[in-house]
Every structure is written in C-alpha cells, then in structure tokens.
Amino acid sequence: MTRLSDSSPIPARAGIGLRLPHQSMVATERPAAAWFEVHPENYMADEAALVELEQVRAHYPLSLHAVGLSLGSAAGVDLAHVARLRALSERLAPGLISDHLSWSMANGQFLPDLLPLPYTGEALAIVCRNVEQVQQALGRRLLIENPSTYLCYAAADMTEAEFLAAVVQRTGCGVLLDINNIYVSARNQRRDAHEVLMHWSQALDRRSVGEMHLAGHAVVATADGAELRIDDHGDRVCADVWSLYEAAIADFGVLPTLLEWDTRLPDFTVLQDEAQRAQHLQDDFTLMARARTGRVDFRNPGHAAHA
Amino acid sequence: MPRTPDIAGLQAAPALWSLATLQSRMATALLAADDAGRELPAALFAGALPGAEGLRVHRNTVLGGLSNALRQTYPAVDRLVGEAFFDRMAVEFSRVHLPRAPQLGSWGKGFADFIDGFPGTGNLPYLRALAQFDARFDELARCVPDERHAGVAVPLHGELNLYFTAGLVVHSSSYPVAALREAILADDALALAAIDLACGEQHFAMWRAAAGVMLQPLGAAAAGYLRALLDGGTSEAALATVLAAGESPEAEVAAQLQQDILQARFVRVATHNNAVMGAGQ
Numbered sequence: 097m098t099r100l101s102d103s104s105p106i107p108a109r110a111g112i113g114l115r116l117p118h119q120s121m122v123a124t125e126r127p128a129a130a131w132f133e134v135h136p137e138n139y140m141a142d143e144a145a146l147v148e149l150e151q152v153r154a155h156y157p158l159s160l161h162a163v164g165l166s167l168g169s170a171a172g173v174d175l176a177h178v179a180r181l182r183a184l185s186e187r188l189a190p191g192l193i194s195d196h197l198s199w200s201m202a203n204g205q206f207l208p209d210l211l212p213l214p215y216t217g218e219a220l221a222i223v224c225r226n227v228e229q230v231q232q233a234l235g236r237r238l239l240i241e242n243p244s245t246y247l248c249y250a251a252a253d254m255t256e257a258e259f260l261a262a263v264v265q266r267t268g269c270g271v272l273l274d275i276n277n278i279y280v281s282a283r284n285q286r287r288d289a290h291e292v293l294m295h296w297s298q299a300l301d302r303r304s305v306g307e308m309h310l311a312g313h314a315v316v317a318t319a320d321g322a323e324l325r326i327d328d329h330g331d332r333v334c335a336d337v338w339s340l341y342e343a344a345i346a347d348f349g350v351l352p353t354l355l356e357w358d359t360r361l362p363d364f365t366v367l368q369d370e371a372q373r374a375q376h377l378q379d380d381f382t383l384m385a386r387a388r389t390g391r392v393d394f395r396n397p398g399h400a401a402h403a
Numbered sequence: 404m405p406r407t408p409d410i411a412g413l414q415a416a417p418a419l420w421s422l423a424t425l426q427s428r429m430a431t432a433l434l435a436a437d438d439a440g441r442e443l444p445a446a447l448f449a450g451a452l453p454g455a456e457g458l459r460v461h462r463n464t465v466l467g468g469l470s471n472a473l474r475q476t477y478p479a480v481d482r483l484v485g486e487a488f489f490d491r492m493a494v495e496f497s498r499v500h501l502p503r504a505p506q507l508g509s510w511g512k513g514f515a516d517f518i519d520g521f522p523g524t525g526n527l528p529y530l531r532a533l534a535q536f537d538a539r540f541d542e543l544a545r546c547v548p549d550e551r552h553a554g555v556a557v558p559l560h561g562e563l564n565l566y567f568t569a570g571l572v573v574h575s576s577s578y579p580v581a582a583l584r585e586a587i588l589a590d591d592a593l594a595l596a597a598i599d600l601a602c603g604e605q606h607f608a609m610w611r612a613a614a615g616v617m618l619q620p621l622g623a624a625a626a627g628y629l630r631a632l633l634d635g636g637t638s639e640a641a642l643a644t645v646l647a648a649g650e651s652p653e654a655e656v657a658a659q660l661q662q663d664i665l666q667a668r669f670v671r672v673a674t675h676n677n678a679v680m681g682a683g684q
Contacts, residue, residue, distance in 0.1 A: 138508065142508050202427050206504055247450070247452070247454060250446060319456070
C-alpha cells in the first residue's frame with residue numbers, strides 16, 4: 097500500500113472530478129489532468145477502489161469532496177463518519193477537503209441529498225459548531241460549498257452568501273464557490289445570476305475562497321410549466337455558466353477549478369475538453385492581468401503566459 | 404456591507420420550528436408514500452418556486468440516489484425486472500431500511516430477503532437467490548485482489564499447509580444462479596430460457612483476483628470441506644464432517660477434494676517453510 101506523508105497542494109488550474117468508471121484507465125494510462133477530486137464516501141466501503149485511487153494519487157494532486165458530513169445537522173455530525181474521513185485523509189494526503197452547506201442526516205438516518213438550511217441565527221450556530229468539530233478532528237481547514245437550492249425558507253435572517261461568510265469568519269473555514277450552483281439557484285429564484293455573484297463577492301472575503309466548481313445541469317418544466325433548473329451534473333457547462341465563471345475569476349482571481357460530471361458520464365476525453373476550456377479562461381485572465389501590470393509582451397503572449 | 408436590493412428580499416418570518424424539528428419533519432415528508440404525509444406547511448417556504456415543487460426535486464434525488472445505490476449492488480436483478488420495477492422495489496425497501504451512514508456501498512444487505520415474494524415477481528422464484536448472488540459478487544469486487552494466497556492457512560498432514568486466497572467464500576444456492584446471472588447480464592434470452600431451474604443445489608468457491616471476481620463450481624463434499632476449513636476447522640475435522648454427512652462415498656470425496664480444492668486456483672499447497680508443492684496459482 098502506498099503511504100503518502102505530504103499533501104500536494106491543489107494547483108490553481110482546472111481539475112477533473114474522478115468517477116469510478118474512469119479510475120482504472122486513469123491509474124494505468126495517466127492521462128493529462130492538473131488534479132483530481134473524488135467523493136470520499138465512495139471509498140469507505142471499497143478497499144479495491146481505494147487501493148487503485150492510491151495509484152492515481154501517486155501521480156496527481158487530489159482533493160476530497162465529501163457529501164456526507166451533514167454540516168447543517170441539528171443533531172451534530174456523526175463522529176464515526178468523521179473518523180472514516182480522517183483515516184482516508186491520512187492515507188491519501190489530499191490537498192483540499194470540502195463538503196457542503198447543507199444537511200443530510202435526520203432521525204438517525206442518511207438521506208442522499210444536499211438538503212437546504214434556513215439561514216437563521218440558530219442554524220448558523222449549529223453549522224459553526226459542526227464545522228469546528230470536523231476541523232478539529234481532521235486537524236485542517238475545510239472548504240464549504242454553496243449547494244444548488246430549490247427551496248427558500250420564509251424564516252431567513254441573512255442571505256446564503258452572508259451566512260457562509262459568517263461561518264468563515266467564526267470558524268476559519270474556507271469557501272468552495274460552485275458557479276453552476278449560483279446560477280441554478282439564481283434562475284430557480286428568478287434572479288439575475290450576475291447580480292447574485294456580485295452579492296457573493298461583496299459578502300465574502302476574497303481570500304477565503306479556495307476552490308471553484310463548474311458543472312452542467314438540466315432544464316425541466318414544473319407541473320405548471322415553469323422553468324426549473326436541476327443540478328444533475330449530467331451535461332457540458334452551459335454558456336451562461338461559462339460567462340458567470342469569467343466574472344467569478346475577475347472577482348476572486350484564478351483558483352483551483354473543478355469540472356464535475358456525475359450522471360450520464362461521458363468518455364474521459366469530454367471531461368478533459370471541458371477542463372481545457374476552463375483552463376483557457378484562467379490563462380486568458382492571467383494574461384490580461386499581466387498585460388495590465390506590464391508584465392507581458394502582447395506580441396508574444398503565449399510565451400509570456402507560461403514564463 | 405451594501406446589499407443588492409434584489410437579494411435583500413428577506414422576509415425574516417419567525418421560524419415555525421426549531422432546526423431539529425424542521426429536519427425531522429422534512430425527512431419524514433421526503434420519504435412519505437402518501438400525498439398527505441408529503442405535505443409541509445406552506446408558510447415554511449418563500450421564494451419563486453412553490454415549496455411543494457422544491458420538495459419534489461429533493462424527494463426524487465433522495466429516492467433516486469437510494470435506488471441507484473441498490474442498482475449498483477444488484478445489477479442482475481435490475482436487468483431482470485427492468486428499471487421501473489426495480490425502482491418500485493428499491494423505493495419501498497428504502498422507506499423501511501434507510502441507510503444510517505453515507506457510505507451507500509455497504510448499505511442494502513436486506514434487499515434480497517425484502518424482494519422475496521414481492522408482488523408481481525411470482526414467476527421469478529429465484530429472485531432472492533439471484534439477489535444474494537449479486538450481493539456476493541459486489542462484496543468480493545470491493546476486496547483487494549490477493550494473488551499471493553495470503554488468507555487462511557490450514558495445516559495438512561503435518562508437513563504441508565493449504566494457503567487460501569484472502570476473502571475466499573463458499574456460496575451455495577438452490578438455483579443455478581451463476582448461469583442465470585451470466586445470461587441476464589448478457590441479455591441472452593435464449594440462454595436464460597434454456598436454464599434448468601430444477602437442477603438442484605449448486606456450490607461455488609468465489610474470490611477476488613486481479614481480473615475480477617472469480618468463480619469455481621464445487622461438488623457438495625468439496626463445498627462442505629472448504630466451508631468447514633474457512634470457518635476455522637482443522638483438515639481432519641472438516642473431512643470427518645463431510646464423511647459423516649454420508650452424501651458421497653469416501654473415494655468420491657477424496658477425488659472431489661483433489662480436483663475441486665487441491666488443484667484449484669484459490670489455494671497454494673506449500674511446506675511449512677513455504678516451498679510450493681504445485682497446485683493452485
């Protein structure tokens with residue numbers, strides 16, 4: 097078994113969400129990818145997959161993106177699950193560990209979804225308590241992701257961005273800003289996604305954002321024919337989300353950015369293609385930023401960009 | 404901090420329930436089978452989408468996620484009954500056997516018993532046995548391949564040891580589950596129709612190799628002997644158990660053990676100082 101003592105930092109480049117159907121190929125063929133991210137829950141009861149993931153990890157930086165910590169559970173976090181995550185973290189030495197601003201445990205049972213929280217003072221205290229407990233157990237900082245939302249609670253003392261900013265301020269955690277989720281949530285609430293992003297950039301300390309996510313989503317109709325966006329990670333990133341990502345880079349800078357694809361998983365080359373598109377946007381921004389500061393000669397931009 | 408007016412449309416209604424109550428009631432509503440049980444007070448929600456619509460999205464995600472987790476473990480059952488019927492069975496199972504932890508790969512062990520006699524499956528008497536076989540495959544697929552036979556070691560005749568592959572199991576079934584599973588996963592309706600369901604009890608040694616889950620048919624005596632060894636018995640005790648069962652003459656038992664076990668790929672026969680005596684590999 098490979099044991100990795102040092103975590104490789106996740107580069108500020110476009111990475112790919114690694115799913116089990118692609119893992120054997122990645123482990124043996126080592127295709128081009130800046131870094132990978134996996135759901136740790138998929139490896140907690142699958143030693144064969146975990147051993148193979150260690151082979152991947154030996155050649156790529158890795159991030160663990162959890163879906164089961166249930167950071168918003170009023171009953172608290174499941175310490176046995178936190179211990180399993182810690183064991184994986186010690187074995188894989190990931191560059192980042194993240195989970196969501198949501199809940200999934202209630203009545204002692206696990207519901208496989210990212211269920212929404214009311215953004216109240218009571219919920220804030222509970223999330224902060226849980227995040228602190230997890231960070232203490234893991235001995236490291238968590239990144240917390242904004243989920244896609246389909247429900248808004250009438251009882252809300254603050255916006256989602258203000259809520260997450262308060263969690264960051266109280267616990268020292270970081271933010272995983274999911275650009276597709278901002279878009280899906282905004283459209284489902286009939287809001288302008290760019291205005292919502294502007295609100296996020298006003299609410300958050302830029303330095304707290306450690307990663308971004310991009311994904312495709314589905315557009316369906318509700319029973320009364322209204323548009324509904326479902327974050328199913330089952331398609332290419334749509335044009336509006338690419339546009340929002342460009343705006344997010346301008347607001348928060350070039351950060352590790354992950355391409356997620358979970359349902360109707362295509363050939364790995366499609367994921368590489370999507371990641372390359374994100375990489376181009378990052379490179380373009382870096383180039384323009386250098387041009388503004390006089391660090392690039394536009395007659396030979398490619399050379400300068402990689403200098 | 405300036406707040407965009409559009410974003411600031413917070414209603415700041417008083418919370419109807421504590422967070423603990425909200426989560427408990429929402430979980431119950433998401434899993435309810437009837438319309439009345441699915442309802443939550445409309446005053447709980449605000450925003451452009453009706454609360455019931457948002458709950459429907461979450462209900463589909465929860466039940467779909469559980470159904471897909473079971474589908475991963477029981478692929479032959481899924482293929483046999485079809486996606487829609489499998490979802491019906493999975494949703495009913497999920498409502499009474501929800502997972503207690505997020506690693507869904509180890510959840511769903513009671514599914515085979517649950518679907519035994521499930522309404523509409525009367526023409527599939529082997530459904531439970533097939534599900535048990537699916538679960539066994541899935542369990543072994545999650546094990547690390549052991550090419551060095553690093554599992555159970557059993558002393559044999561004083562000078563020798565039998566070294567079995569780690570994770571080796573004996574699986575027995577009243578139906579020809581291996582043939583059924585192979586035909587179902589291959590979508591081979593002709594092969595499926597030709598299988599004799601009354602062929603009697605079947606026994607298999609199953610283990611995980613680098614190439615995947617391996618399967619070897621065993622005679623009844625060999626299965627009994629191997630099962631007794633894997634349960635921690637000595638070779639002598641295992642042999643005595645098989646002979647006492649009296650199902651096969653001693654010479655036949657000896658031949659079965661030679662062919663099904665000593666020459667099998669899941670065993671290595673070696674001296675105590677580890678010199679390999681042939682067999683297995």
